[in-house]
Amino acid sequence: MWVLLRSGYPLRILLPLRGEWMSRRGLPRSLVPGPPRRRYRKEALPALDVPVLPVTTTEIRQYLRAHGIPFQDGHSCLRAPSPFVGASQLKDQTSATTSFNLFIDKTTGRFLCMTSLAEGSWEDFQASVEGRGDGAREGVLLSEAPEAEDSEEVRRIWDRAIPLWELPEPEEAHLARVMFGLTKVTDDTLRHFSVRYLRPARSLVFPWFSPGSLRLRGLKLLGAEGQGDGVHYVETTIPRPGAYHNLFGLPLITRRDVEVVLTSRELDSLALNQSTGLPTLALPRGTACLPPALLPYLEQFRRIVLWLGDDLRSWEAAKLFARKLNPKRCSLVRPGDHQPRPLEALNRGLNFSRILRTALPAWHKSIVSFRQLREEVLGELSNVEQVAGIRWGRFPDLNRLLKGHRKGELTVFTGPTGSGKTTFISEYALDLCTQGVNTLWGSFEISNVRLARVMLTQFAVGRLEDQLDKYDEWADRFEDLPLYFMTFHGQQSIRTVIDTMQHAVYVYDICHVVIDNLQFMMGHEQLSTDRIAAQDYIVGAFRKFATDNSCHVTLVIHPRKEDDDKELQTASIFGSAKASQEADNVLILQDRKLVTGPGKRYLQVSKNRFDGDIGVFPLEFNKSSLTFSIPPKSKARLKKIKDDNELVAKKPSSGKKGAVPQNSQTSQAPISSQADPSKPSR
Numbered sequence: 001m002w003v004l005l006r007s008g009y010p011l012r013i014l015l016p017l018r019g020e021w022m023s024r025r026g027l028p029r030s031l032v033p034g035p036p037r038r039r040y041r042k043e044a045l046p047a048l049d050v051p052v053l054p055v056t057t058t059e060i061r062q063y064l065r066a067h068g069i070p071f072q073d074g075h076s077c078l079r080a081p082s083p084f085v086g087a088s089q090l091k092d093q094t095s096a097t098t099s100f101n102l103f104i105d106k107t108t109g110r111f112l113c114m115t116s117l118a119e120g121s122w123e124d125f126q127a128s129v130e131g132r133g134d135g136a137r138e139g140v141l142l143s144e145a146p147e148a149e150d151s152e153e154v155r156r157i158w159d160r161a162i163p164l165w166e167l168p169e170p171e172e173a174h175l176a177r178v179m180f181g182l183t184k185v186t187d188d189t190l191r192h193f194s195v196r197y198l199r200p201a202r203s204l205v206f207p208w209f210s211p212g213s214l215r216l217r218g219l220k221l222l223g224a225e226g227q228g229d230g231v232h233y234v235e236t237t238i239p240r241p242g243a244y245h246n247l248f249g250l251p252l253i254t255r256r257d258v259e260v261v262l263t264s265r266e267l268d269s270l271a272l273n274q275s276t277g278l279p280t281l282a283l284p285r286g287t288a289c290l291p292p293a294l295l296p297y298l299e300q301f302r303r304i305v306l307w308l309g310d311d312l313r314s315w316e317a318a319k320l321f322a323r324k325l326n327p328k329r330c331s332l333v334r335p336g337d338h339q340p341r342p343l344e345a346l347n348r349g350l351n352f353s354r355i356l357r358t359a360l361p362a363w364h365k366s367i368v369s370f371r372q373l374r375e376e377v378l379g380e381l382s383n384v385e386q387v388a389g390i391r392w393g394r395f396p397d398l399n400r401l402l403k404g405h406r407k408g409e410l411t412v413f414t415g416p417t418g419s420g421k422t423t424f425i426s427e428y429a430l431d432l433c434t435q436g437v438n439t440l441w442g443s444f445e446i447s448n449v450r451l452a453r454v455m456l457t458q459f460a461v462g463r464l465e466d467q468l469d470k471y472d473e474w475a476d477r478f479e480d481l482p483l484y485f486m487t488f489h490g491q492q493s494i495r496t497v498i499d500t501m502q503h504a505v506y507v508y509d510i511c512h513v514v515i516d517n518l519q520f521m522m523g524h525e526q527l528s529t530d531r532i533a534a535q536d537y538i539v540g541a542f543r544k545f546a547t548d549n550s551c552h553v554t555l556v557i558h559p560r561k562e563d564d565d566k567e568l569q570t571a572s573i574f575g576s577a578k579a580s581q582e583a584d585n586v587l588i589l590q591d592r593k594l595v596t597g598p599g600k601r602y603l604q605v606s607k608n609r610f611d612g613d614i615g616v617f618p619l620e621f622n623k624s625s626l627t628f629s630i631p632p633k634s635k636a637r638l639k640k641i642k643d644d645n646e647l648v649a650k651k652p653s654s655g656k657k658g659a660v661p662q663n664s665q666t667s668q669a670p671i672s673s674q675a676d677p678s679k680p681s682r
């Protein structure tokens with residue numbers, strides 16, 4: 001287990017939940033396409049008290065030079081001769097493949113030897129070079145085969161699946177093609193990519209072959225369900241998504257290929273390759289993430305075109321992935337009416353060469369003219385819904401006010417001590433995470449185990465204590481969420497926290513960071529002026545991080561000490577006005593138990609930079625599920641604040657008067673008047 005902890009990043013810092021808390025499945029499996037990877041392992045190090053500093057490319061270069069190791073500068077990796085290749089492997093290989101076959105990630109220092117498949121952290125590499133530890137130079141390679149039950153299942157499914165053209169009933173074959181939009185994809189293309197069909201599950205089966213050996217390593221099943229007029233696709237992978245790292249199409253890439261088109265779906269790769277003959281690869285988890293472990297496999301390409309899909313999310317993902325791949329070699333196909341995803345382009349008979357020719361270079365100069373921005377602005381104007389961000393499933397009132405959760409914003413959240421801030425923010429973040437928002441938690445006050453317990457209870461919407469037999473079922477589903485935790489506890493320096501966040505963005509494509517709470521980065525300054533200056537600095541650092549990384553940061557800040565019977569307002573946030581000025585959104589958990597009895601809370605949106613709508617809505621706490629989502633029958637209503645002295649009650653669907661008492665404080669808050677949005681939230 002320690003290998004996972006050490007190799008990802010300095011121990012204690014980043015820890016996927018599955019590693020820390022529920023390792024029912026044991027060691028994580030291979031992280032890259034190809035044969036089972038081996039982790040370079042030596043004696044486990046004791047936990048470090050001081051986190052190791054992240055390494056920079058300059059330091060890696062200096063180290064290699066100092067130790068006389070030749071290297072080549074690649075796009076996202078440095079390439080060096082591998083110390084992990086045994087004499088026999090050297091003999092078997094040509095010199096071209098064995099020299100410089102060690103790929104060192106320029107951002108993290110992690111290495112992968114393409115010949116022996118040894119991999120490890122930058123510290124592992126240094127230990128090996130310096131001959132430290134238990135015979136480190138020879139390298140003990142830990143072979144990591146897929147779990148036996150997975151291998152068996154993969155084999156069983158694969159053997160039962162048949163090529164589409166071998167289906168006995170022509171009608172069934174036709175229906176399958178229609179369901180998957182494959183009417184124009186030829187048998188030759190399906191054969192070329194070894195795609196099969198599993199009749200009992202009515203699913204396409206995409207294989208994951210190890211490059212070279214063509215050993216079956218895993219599978220992706222794609223099912224199609226009719227939904228109204230459209231079709232809803234359901235993906236299942238073996239192994240589970242966190243360990244499924246198949247760059248679909250990799251065995252078809254040759255050493256001579258210098259260009260590739262990356263797609264987010266296997267079906268798109270089929271369409272693209274058929275129409276253009278170009279090498280193409282599909283990302284294992286679509287637009288959700290680009291794991292750095294895949295980067296060595298993309299090093300050979302001088303040009304990469306990212307054609308990920310037809311919505312704003314795909315466009316944002318393409319821009320983020322290009323940063324990792326090195327924007328200088330990347331071009332992006334911008335979604336648009338005449339540039340849908342490749343499968344649709346094939347079905348509509350569009351000109352692929354034209355679309356690829358007009359792909360935009362990802363490399364941006366520091367200064368741009370409106371001419372370069374006009375298409376982007378048009379994209380935003382014609383996709384208003386998508387620009388508003390991801391909508392909460394559990395908090396429709398929050399959607400009505402904030403419209404959604406957007407990348408690159410800073411949300412400041414406050415509320416009285418013990419009012420349920422952590423509990424609420426946990427559900428608010430979980431809601432987004434279940435919709436595919438890759439989330440990193442920094443819980444400095446309560447332990448990750450306790451936090452995860454709260455979250456799991458909210459996820460299951462009920463007490464798990466009473467249904468322990470269901471624990472594994474829920475835990476398995478929870479484990480598949482893109483959720484990560486920093487392992488910090490207590491006071492931390494802001495530098496270390498930001499470095500960790502930066503690392504997480506690179507490695508896990510994090511787009512939402514929750515920090516609970518800011519007071520844990522303030523050090524031990526005694527004087528109130530020092531504390532305020534420290535807080536301003538920290539808020540500024542988070543603001544910059546959110547903008548630079550296109551990542552949403554939700555920051556919990558304690559309020560100033562105020563009278564218990566007074567409600568909080570924006571100015572009640574601890575420190576100077578900097579926090580509320582820098583924030584895009586300010587949320588306040590109002591605790592009005594004195595008025596309404598225990599358990600009653602209100603959420604107030606007191607700043608909304610996106611469109612200015614502010615207001616307050618009730619939250620009903622459910623003690624068994626630890627959730628705040630409003631029960632459907634609640635009569636309480638959202639109140640929009642129209643102007644400084646007035647609360648505008650939004651009509652509930654029942655048409656009855658709401659139960660929210662007049663909020664004396666909200667009327668004092670500095671608020672702007674906004675029209676009521678006519679659009680209902682989903």
Ligand SMILES: Nc1ncnc2c1ncn2[C@@H]1O[C@H](COP(=O)(O)OP(=O)(O)OP(=O)(O)O)[C@@H](O)[C@H]1O
Pocket residue numbers: 415416417418419420421422423424445598599600601621626
């Ligand atoms: N509306 C509520 N009514 C009653 N109990 C609640 C409510 N909300 C949360 N709780 C419970 O109160 C306790 C404290 O909640 P939580 O830790 O979320 O508060 P907090 O505001 O984050 O605290 P702190 O100010 O210490 O950071 C938890 O046990 C939680 O289950």
